[in-house]
Amino acid sequence: MGNSVGMIELSSIAKGIETCDSMIKSADVELLRASTICPGKYMVIIGGDTGSVEAAMKVGEEVAAQFLVDKLLIANVSEQLMPAISSTSQVPTEGAIGVIEFYSVASAIVAADTAAKAAAINLIEVRTGFAIGGKGFVTMSGDVSAITEAIKAAEAASELMVHSVVIPRPLDKLYESLM
Structure with missing residues (x-):
């Protein structure tokens, strides 16, 4: 998986699926989880080396635009x-x-x-x-x-x-x- 994890949360499910597609096409990252979450939001979690996760997160933020609710990037993530x-x-x-x-x-x-x-x-x-x-x-x-x-x-x-x-x-x- 690499040593970094990134997450983007969106207020639109449709835009979330589009954002997920763009993120995983943009860099060598692993899709760890992509799913709907309450209340009617969408979440994408990716993993990989820090540079790749950062690049995919940048693309994800651009595609998500006004639908971006929250995000995070953790380098050197705990193996747990x-x-x-x-x-x-x-x-x-x-x-x-x-x-x-x-x-x-x-x-x-x-x-x-x-x-x-x-x-x-x-x-x-x-x-x-x-x-x-x-x-x-x-x-x-x-x-x-x-x-x-x-x-x-x-x-x-x-x-x-x-x-x-x-x-x-x-x-x-x-x-x-x-x-």
Whole structure:
């Protein structure tokens, strides 16, 4: 995949599909995710080397024009981020659980990357806007102090946070519901 990730969020689904096509044709990037998100928006996530992602993002911003809602580019992304976004993380089901909720998908992605780099936690999932009113949230596991440290770092690096919690001793049923 490379070491960088870029995301563009648009207010038009049709323009989002056109933007996605232009982005992946413009540079040697991998399409990691392209989908509708609530409420009636479209999101494109690409990965690759930093130069290629930057070039594709520039094209995406130009094509999106007035339909651009949000964007991000993260160089040197945590290796835990993409499995958490694509719900393919294989994490231990022990320890505490941390949850951070945001009004913005981009904020949740930045928070997840920051959290994974800040402390010895395991990202469980980064939920990106679908069926949750366009919000984003991050779930993670680890010991209480690591989760607390990760959440503190993520809150400092992100915007539009709604709330965060640390659950010190979750039951196995809660872990099962998150996997």
